[in-house]
Amino acid sequence: MELRIINILKIIFLSLAISVGEKSYAYVKGQIREKPVDIVTAPEKFIFLHTLNPCDWGFSPIATSGKEMFYRLTLDEPMNMTFLTLGSDICCAEISIFGSNGNITRSVPAQDYQYILKEDGRWNDSYSYFEGQDCFIANGLAPGTYWITVQGIKGGNSSATNGPVRMTVIGYNFDNIDYGIIAPDSIPGTRQCPFDIGRLNSGFTTTVEKSKTDMPPSVTEMFFRLELTEPMSLLFDFNESDYEISLFNSSQSQVTVIKSGSSTESSEIDFESGSYLLWARFLPSSENDVLTFSITGKTEDAPKPERPDNPSPGNPTTIGKNYITTRTYLSADCSDYRDETLYADGLGRISQRILAAGSPAGGDLVWRYSYDTSGRQTHEWLPGVSSSTDGSYASLSQIDYSIYNGDKAPYSLTEYEASPLNRPKKQYGPGEEWHTSGNAVSYDYETSRSTSGNLSCFIYTADATADSRSADVTIRCMGRYGSGELLAERVTDEDGREVITFTDALGRKVLERRPVGDGIYADTYFVYDIYDNLTAVLPPEASACMAHTGIWNSSTSSDLRDYCFLYRYDGFRRKIGHRVPGCGETEFVYDSADRPVIWRDGNMKGAGRWGFRIYDIFGRETISGTCASWSGSLSIPVRSQPCGLTSDIPLSASCLSLYGYDIYGIELTDPVVNTVNYYDDYSFIGSNGVLGESHLGFASVGNGVEPYPSAKGMHTGRLTAVPVSTVSDSTEYLASAFYYDYRERLIQSVSANHLGGFDRESTEYDFVGNPVCTELIHTTATDCVGVRQRWVREFDRHGRELSVTHYLGDGTPILLCRRGYDSLGRISEESAGDGASEALVNEYAYDIRSRAVAVSSGRYSQRLDFTPGGNV
The missing domain is CATH 2.60.120.380 (Jelly Rolls)
Structure with a gap:
């Protein structure tokens, strides 16, 4: 007992000693890792x-x-x-x-x-x-x-x-x-990242102005980069600041000292083409914090053309941007052009599209694009007007969207579902009203259900053979698809209209369902045969009658004949017949080149006629018409060639000559030709019943435009059958000839008319292909001089039509139309005549989606209101 008491006292004593020897310590934040x-x-x-x-x-x-x-x-x-x-x-x-x-x-x-x-x-x-x-x-x-x-x-x-x-x-x-x-290697103005003066042609002038505050503290030197596209002389002009300038070539070797000290004397030096690095440094004695100099490039034999109406867009000068510029020249001497630039981010995604000086107001037109962290495009901005005119990359502060009347959402927005499939969930069109009210096109992705409801789908199949020559089509309903067998995509538009599309495992659309009432649906089924050919389309009326298990044949079922679209195919999966609701079947016959050369519809079948189309060796249609019957195995391509040419067709093959063509591979009974087309030359004129050169030949209209001597590959002429009267079956053929310039543009067409005369239409183009003048001369059998009319059109640099003036003979010109455009290039004003009459001026107003919502003039006005989905 005493020993136990002594041990207890020892334990108490040791505990007291330990507690007295300890010193408690509270750590503050930052002192240890556990309390950072x-x-x-x-x-x-x-x-x-x-x-x-x-x-x-x-x-x-x-x-x-x-x-x-x-x-x-x-x-x-x-x-x-x-x-x-x-x-x-x-x-x-x-x-x-x-x-x-x-x-x-x-x-x-x-x-x-x-x-x-x-x-x-x-x-x-x-x-x-x-x-x-x-x-x-x-x-x-x-x-x-x-x-x-x-x-x-x-x-x-x-x-x-x-x-x-x-x-x-x-x-x-x-x-x-x-x-x-x-x-340091990304500070603008350093050797590693110099200021970019640009890619320079002869005739340029540029001014450089930089301050000491443009560089970090204590840094007194700056670097500039420039590229010369051709050998030229550079003239340097300086301000009075104390600084020195030297020029280095692409290998970092010093070429020359341009300025040293406070001298302002101009310096002209000859340089070869290539890249150069310009080095400038403020001297300790300099009291001016601004460095200013100008550079002018010139060559003796290649002065830069005058371009008074051109905003002189050059290569974009934005540093560090990837871009592709497409240049369209507007003149033959390349002195005038327009640029369109695509800027891409570091991942190659388009971030901006800029049309240099594309706005009628004078600035660049800018389209912006934004992406989410998964690289999917989320925002597509409506065009805005940039303060720049050279196509350079535009910051947000440079783009003016005021034309949209302060709308805070001048862009379309796409929201994606949270899955790697990148499927859209909602798509908002431009406009704050649509974004705030939730009027978007929404997408829901579901699967089919085996029970009845809006996600159930019947199984339709079509009987078919490898070569379905029978005109009958048999459709079978095999019950419903099981749960999860089909993908159902539900799309709801901005007006709340819903469409559910069912797709099978092969990616084929099998059903398109539209709700039309409470529990009522308009179903359109797409039926395929075992060869994956679309054999039948069952519109809502037909699917309502056939929405149950059964078998239907087109020869016995009026539902199939009256309401369904039916298709037949041969062993090569070529469509040889199709039927639309309420009509007879249209049949097709192919040659060995897979071209439909023979066909007929229900009316032609009743009249005992077939239609035919004949092609040349290049697959161009030469002759078309009708015949009473045809024969031939079609084992060789049915083709035509101009009469008299040596043929590689076997001599035993049949040959039929029609209007300048020899036809091989088919025999036609009682052929009636409707159209004949000629190619490559004008040898058809004056032969095969075609009028001569005096009627169909090219006639100059005084604009200096002549046809190109070779018309190889071009459509040069046509014969067209027209009825002579309504009481007889006789026909006559009206001939036409077509002439082209060296750029293969149609410059003149000459056509015989039903009055015994001709219509000669001539067109003159500017360098980019805009039809600036069209002249039409109309004659008759009794009036060989005829009536002459001209339409003169004026276009701006971007192809927008500014005015149309009409001339009748030698009479006073009449202004038919003059158009004005807003800063986005939409027609804002349209006038006729001299514009003095208020009734002849129309003004247009648009909503944020560029839909014309108002038209007004001095005597009337009209306003259109649209639903969110775009219906009036």
Whole structure:
């Protein structure tokens, strides 16, 4: 008992001794890894500032194990991160970063300092950049949790070994680099990233103006890049600033010193074509902070043409953008042109489409495109007008959308389902009204159900053989598809109208269902045979009668004959017959080249006639008409060729000559020709019943346009049968001839008319192909001079018709139409005559979707109201 009491007293004594010897200690945030300082982040971009003074913890932060300061960073998206200890009393404060897999990297060398660019675009010169203070850069840091340690190494300018450590953390994602840490090799104006003067042709003049504030603090030199497309002389003019300029070639070798000191004397130097680097540096004696000089390029034998109406769009000068420019020349000497530029992001996706000077108001027309993080296009912006005219990349602040009357949603928006199938879930058209009210085209993806309801679907099959020569079609209903056998895509438009499309495992559409009432549906079924041929289409009336298990044959079922579309095929899957509701079948016969050469419909079958089409060796239709019957195995291609040509067809083959063509491979009984087409030359004129050169030959109309000597490959003539009277079956043939210029544009057509005369229509084009003048001369059998009319059209640089003037003979010209356009190129005003009468002027107004909602003039007005889906 006494021993037990003694042991208990020993335990109590030891406990008291231990408790007296202990010293409780409360750690503050940042002192240990288990209690770090949390870095406060934000989406897209943020700056975090924090100060820790280890002296408050009872020790100096100079490098000693266990004297680190701890921070914790949590990222929800990849970001570019920069960690700085600028402004700390401890000069070299080493930074390390740890993730779940241990140490990521050591910090960059202390001398590789980064510059800080503020949000207003000015360089920040308020920091003291102590030598040795550390900077840590981690570009593309993945989402996750990281621990950052900071530890002092030595004293700074004051040799301090104690004091606060100031931590700066800057983060920004890949699309937000308006401010943040800018690496030296990406600072505009440096050797690695020079200012771009552009790609220069002879006759250019450009002015360069840069300030010291355009560069980081203490940086006194700038670099410029230019490219000469041809050898030329460059004339330099300078301001009075004290600076020097030298020129280097593409191999970084100095070519010449252009300016040194305060001299303003112009300098003209000859250069070869190629890329050059221009180096400029302010001298210590310079009191002017602005560097200004101009460059003029010229060649003696190739002066730049005058282009008074051309906004002179050049290659886009935006640095760092991928683009493709399509140039369309507007004149034969290439002095005038228009440019369309496609800009792509780093992944090759189109981000902007720009039509240089495409707005009638004078600026560029800009279309913008945006994508989500999965690379799917989400936004497609309506065109806006940029303040630029040269096709350069437009920032959002440069694009004017005021023509849309302040609408906050001048774009279409696509929302996708959360799956890798990239299927759209909702598609909003342009307009704030549609976006806020939810009037979108919505998509729902479901599967079929075996029970009745709007997701049930009957199984229809068609009987077929390898060569379905029988005119009968048999349809069978085999019950319903099982659950999940079909994909059902439900599409609801902006007016709430719904369409459900059922697709089978082969990707074939088998049913299109439209609700027309409460539980009532209009179903259109698509029926296929075992060879995957579309054999029947059952419209709603037919499917309503046949929506049950059964068998229907077109020879006995009136539902099939009266309501269904039926198709037949041969062994080569060529359509040899089709029937539309309420009509007889149309039949087709093919030659060995798979061309339909013989055909007839129900009416022709009743009249005992067949239609035929004959082709030449190039597959061009030469003769068409009707016949009483035909014969031939069609084992060789049915074809025609001009009479008299040597043929590679066997001599034993039958030959029929019609209107200048020998026809091989088929025999026609009682042929009646409806049309004849001629190609490649004009040898048909004056033969085969065609009128001669005096009637169908080319006639100059005084505009200097002549036909190209060769018409190889062109459609040069036609014979067309027309009835002579309504009481007889006799016909006559009217001939036509067509003439082309060297660019294969139709410049004149001559056609005989039913009055015994001719209609000669001539067209004159500008360089890009706009028909600027059309002349029509109409004669009759009794009036050989005829009536002459002309229409003169005026177009702008982008092919928009500005005016149409009509001339009748030598009479006074009459202005038929004059059009004005808004800044997007839509017709805003249309007038006739001289415009003096208010009744002859129409004005148009549009909604955000460019639909004409109002037309007004002096005597009437009209307004159109549309449903969300676009119906009036």
